[in-house]
Amino acid sequence: MENTDSGFFTDYVIAIVGLGLIGGSYAKGLRKLHVRSIIGIDVNQAALAEALADGSIDEASNDGSQLLGEADIVIFCMAADAMMAFIGQHRQDFKQGALLTDVAGIKGDSADRIRSLLRNDLDFVPGHPMAGREGSGYGMSRAEIFDGANYILVPMEGNKPEHVDVIERMARALGCAHVVRVGAAEHDKLIAYTSSLPHVLAISLINSESMDTMTRYFVAGSFRDGTRVADINAPLWTKLFLSNKDNLLKEIDRFSASLKAFAELLSDEDTKGMTQFLQQAALRRRELVHETNPR
Amino acid sequence: MENTDSGFFTDYVIAIVGLGLIGGSYAKGLRKLHVRSIIGIDVNQAALAEALADGSIDEASNDGSQLLGEADIVIFCMAADAMMAFIGQHRQDFKQGALLTDVAGIKGDSADRIRSLLRNDLDFVPGHPMAGREGSGYGMSRAEIFDGANYILVPMEGNKPEHVDVIERMARALGCAHVVRVGAAEHDKLIAYTSSLPHVLAISLINSESMDTMTRYFVAGSFRDGTRVADINAPLWTKLFLSNKDNLLKEIDRFSASLKAFAELLSDEDTKGMTQFLQQAALRRRELVHETNPR
Numbered sequence: 001m002e003n004t005d006s007g008f009f010t011d012y013v014i015a016i017v018g019l020g021l022i023g024g025s026y027a028k029g030l031r032k033l034h035v036r037s038i039i040g041i042d043v044n045q046a047a048l049a050e051a052l053a054d055g056s057i058d059e060a061s062n063d064g065s066q067l068l069g070e071a072d073i074v075i076f077c078m079a080a081d082a083m084m085a086f087i088g089q090h091r092q093d094f095k096q097g098a099l100l101t102d103v104a105g106i107k108g109d110s111a112d113r114i115r116s117l118l119r120n121d122l123d124f125v126p127g128h129p130m131a132g133r134e135g136s137g138y139g140m141s142r143a144e145i146f147d148g149a150n151y152i153l154v155p156m157e158g159n160k161p162e163h164v165d166v167i168e169r170m171a172r173a174l175g176c177a178h179v180v181r182v183g184a185a186e187h188d189k190l191i192a193y194t195s196s197l198p199h200v201l202a203i204s205l206i207n208s209e210s211m212d213t214m215t216r217y218f219v220a221g222s223f224r225d226g227t228r229v230a231d232i233n234a235p236l237w238t239k240l241f242l243s244n245k246d247n248l249l250k251e252i253d254r255f256s257a258s259l260k261a262f263a264e265l266l267s268d269e270d271t272k273g274m275t276q277f278l279q280q281a282a283l284r285r286r287e288l289v290h291e292t293n294p295r
Numbered sequence: 296m297e298n299t300d301s302g303f304f305t306d307y308v309i310a311i312v313g314l315g316l317i318g319g320s321y322a323k324g325l326r327k328l329h330v331r332s333i334i335g336i337d338v339n340q341a342a343l344a345e346a347l348a349d350g351s352i353d354e355a356s357n358d359g360s361q362l363l364g365e366a367d368i369v370i371f372c373m374a375a376d377a378m379m380a381f382i383g384q385h386r387q388d389f390k391q392g393a394l395l396t397d398v399a400g401i402k403g404d405s406a407d408r409i410r411s412l413l414r415n416d417l418d419f420v421p422g423h424p425m426a427g428r429e430g431s432g433y434g435m436s437r438a439e440i441f442d443g444a445n446y447i448l449v450p451m452e453g454n455k456p457e458h459v460d461v462i463e464r465m466a467r468a469l470g471c472a473h474v475v476r477v478g479a480a481e482h483d484k485l486i487a488y489t490s491s492l493p494h495v496l497a498i499s500l501i502n503s504e505s506m507d508t509m510t511r512y513f514v515a516g517s518f519r520d521g522t523r524v525a526d527i528n529a530p531l532w533t534k535l536f537l538s539n540k541d542n543l544l545k546e547i548d549r550f551s552a553s554l555k556a557f558a559e560l561l562s563d564e565d566t567k568g569m570t571q572f573l574q575q576a577a578l579r580r581r582e583l584v585h586e587t588n589p590r
Contacts, residue, residue, distance in 0.1 A: 130515035150512050180512040193505040194513040198521035201496055203576035204554040206583075210488040210546060216583055217445050217475040218489040220425035222524045226493035229517045230580040234573035241561055241569065251505060252558050256551065259499040263547050266540055271533055278529035281498035285525040288501075288511060 004033055006172035015039040015071035016057070017064065017086060019047040021132065022103055023077030024141025027056040029174040032143055039067045047138040068093040073166070076102040079236060080110060080243075087117045099163045100124040105191065106243045107184035111156045123163045126154040128187065129171065130195075136233060146174040153181045192247035197255060199237065200248070202230040299328055301467035310334040310366035311352070312359065312381060314342040316427065317398055318372030319436025322351040324469040327438055334362045342433040363388040368461070371397040374531065375405060375538075382412045394458050395419040400486065401538045402479035406451045418458045421449040423482065424466065425490075431528060441469040448476045487542035492550060494532065495543070497525040 003009055012035050016023045019042040027038055040048055040057035041064040048060035061067045068074065068090055076083045083102060094100070100122060104110070107126055114124050130150035133140060151171035155164050168179045182190070206227045215223075241248055265273040298304050307330050311318045314337040322333055335343055335352035336359040343355035356362045363369065363385055371378045378397060389395070395417060399405070402421055409419050425445035428435060446466035450459050463474045477485070501522045510518075536543055560568040 130513065132516060150514065152513065178512050190509060190513045193503065194510055194518045195515055198500065198517035200554070200557055201500060201521060202517070202580075203573060204557055205493065205496060205550060206576050206579045207556075207572060208488065208546070208549045208553045210549050211579060214475075214485060215489055217473050218425065218447065218485045219445065219583065220490060221427060222493035222497070223489045225520045225523045226496060227580050227583070228520045230576040231584070232573050232577050234570045234577060237573055238566055238569045242564060242566065245561055245564070249558060249562060251503070252554065254503045254505050255500060256554065258503045259495070259547065259551065261502075262495055262499055263544060266536055267544060269537060269540070271537065274533045274536065275529045277502065278498055278527050278532055281501050281525040282527050282529060284501045284506060285522055288514065288522070289526070 004169075004173040006169050008033065008169035008173035009166070010035045012072040013037045013039065013070045015041060015064070015068060015074045017041045017074060017076050017083075018078035019044065019051055019057075019138050019141075020077060021136050021138070021140045022129070022145075023075070024051065024056065024138040025131070025143060025145045026075055026077065026174075027051055028141060028143040029146055030170075031056050033173050037070070039064075039071055041067070044138075050138055064090060065093050069095050071095055071098060073170075074098060074100045076100070076104075079239070080104045080106075081239075084110075084113060084117060087114065091117065091119060094119065094122055097121050098123075099166060101127045101167050103127060103129055105195065105240050107154045107187050108243055109184070111184060115156070115158075123158075123160050124156065125159050125164050125167050126156060126184070127167055127171070128152040128154065128191075129176065131176075144175070146171070146176050148175065148177045151176040151179045152187060153179060154184050154187050155181060188244050189247050192244055192251045193254075196241060196244060196248045197251045199229050199232060200241070200252065201255070202227050203232065206230045299464075299468040301464050303328065303461070303464035303468035305330045307367040308332045308334065308365045310336060310359070310363060310369045312336045312369060312371045312378075313373035314339065314346055314352075314433050314436075315372060316431050316433070316435045317424070317440075318370070319346065319351065319433040320426070320438060320440045321370055321372060321469075322346055323436060323438040324441055325465075326351050328468050332365070334359075334366055336362070339433075345433055359385060360388050364390050366390055366393060368465075369393060369395045371395070371399075374534070375399045375401075379405075379408060379412065382409065386412065386414060389414065389417055392416050393418075394461060396422045396462050398422060398424055400490065400535050402449050402482050403538055404479070406479060410451065410453075418453075418455050419451065420454050420459050420462050421451060421479070422462055422466070423447040423449065423486075424471065426471075439470075441466070441471050443470065443472045446471040446474045447482060448474060449479050449482050450476060483539050484542050487539055487546045488549075491536060491539060491543045492546045494524050494527060495536070495547065496550070497522050498527065501525045 010033055014035055016026050019040050038057045039059045040051050041061050042048055043062055051057040052060050059067055131145040133145055171179050305328055309330055311321050314335050333352045334354045335346050336356050337343055338357055346352040347355050354362055426440040428440055466474050
């Protein structure tokens with residue numbers, strides 16, 4: 001029995017449901033921490049075979065009915081609706097007293113739905129690692145996506161405090177630099193600004209009518225950076241945007257007001273006002289880099 | 296006398312006026328190509344000393360009056376107004392028949408002003424390397440900023456075709472992947488979309504009233520990417536934006552129309568329309584990566 005530097009106890013059997021980019025990254029990161037055993041559950045046989053072959057998981061299952069009973073911790077790395085269906089279907093398969101967590105990007109009112117599906121002895125601590133990379137699928141997964149990342153915990157009423165601590169210690173052991181705890185409503189409001197909005201700006205930029213066949217010869221770093229996340233999983237993000245509609249519409253309005261303020265300064269040729277607007281942005285960006293891992 | 300693979304003839308003496316991030320990167324890149332001699336001209340004595348010490352330049356001058364007469368090619372890496380002043384002041388110092396070029400981000404109507412300042416035997420071929428990196432100053436300069444980059448040539452009436460070819464071959468020899476030639480008006484129109492607009496979006500995003508002390512714990516890659524260029528040289532970019540005001544205001548309008556189209560689909564909960572909007576963005580981004588060096 002061991003503890004990592006972060007205090008994360010590693011003598012657990014951990015099941016990961018969904019071995020895509022995020023789930024695979026958990027498997028690879030937890031493997032480096034030498035946890036007792038890792039179970040991979042996915043309908044995708046190729047992902048399971050790859051994870052077994054590279055040693056990231058110890059046991060694999062398409063279904064999970066047989067193996068879930070061994071898992072002290074279960075991490076759901078899949079779309080929220082698929083997770084709900086899985087929990088309902090496997091209600092009787094989880095180990096007595098198991099700790100469950102997830103990675104869903106919007107928390108909304110899912111707590112009540114999850115609670116209604118769970119046996120009373122199970123504890124579900126919602127989480128949201130602010131980690132990822134371009135692409136999708138197990139082949140793109142990397143233990144390093146957690147390095148220096150933010151990790152948000154969104155505890156539900158009734159969570160055992162020690163279980164919330166376990167997930168926090170796991171996040172730190174995986175390499176995350178900051179772990180915060182907030183309520184679901186606050187989470188969704190903040191995420192609308194820091195994640196949904198930048199995706200919306202990227203897709204709106206590349207969908208401008210100005211995009212044409214010449215554009216490719218004129219792009220530099222700012223356009224590449226500004227459109228990087230435009231290569232998006234369309235059905236997944238459409239669901240995410242819709243599930244946080246009111247917060248996102250409000251953030252689009254606030255962004256539009258900021259853009260309009262700049263456009264008016266430019267239209268008025270207000271050199272002093274423009275310089276101040278740019279200086280404020282530069283200062284905020286530098287503070288953000290200073291305070292967080294900028295990557 | 297040697298030629299590089301790109302056909303760039305390397306037996307030139309090349310003067311670089313302005314040894315900041317861009318000028319220093321030219322010096323380092325041209326040094327790797329083994330050009331005959333590199334002259335550095337800058338009012339900043341520390342930058343000259345550093346470039347001499349690391350071997351990127353052979354001769355240094357604060358002023359240039361004595362050394363300009365040796366240079367077959369002069370590359371101006373400084374703000375447009377400072378360049379005009381320098382050319383006027385050193386009208387008689389350039390070598391007979393020298394080839395001059397620049398890196399200014401907006402071309403506007405500067406061709407006429409440049410022509411009026413030049414002796415008749417000199418040929419000025421405007422250029423714009425779509426290359427750079429964060430920060431500023433000689434210490435941040437790197438030969439690698441040109442790797443895979445776009446390089447735009449904006450020939451003026453009266454340019455000798457062979458001189459335009461020399462700059463094109465130099466760009467390719469430095470590592471640029473694409474070299475295009477366009478008129479000044481077309482250049483400024485395209486740049487407003489591919490460079491100025493992404494900078495404006497980054498500063499408007501970080502200047503939104505939603506930015507607060509909690510934001511730092513909720514950022515992930517999309518926000519970091521989307522605000523990377525917000526750490527901006529405020530006086531320089533204010534000038535650039537003002538010198539391309541009409542084109543930039545038009546691009547802000549077109550972007551706003553694109554953003555509004557998305558917001559309406561979201562407001563209407565039009566799942567199919569949103570998915571199509573996202574799929575179009577993903578496809579465009581993938582094509583851009585496929586067609587260019589995405590970095």
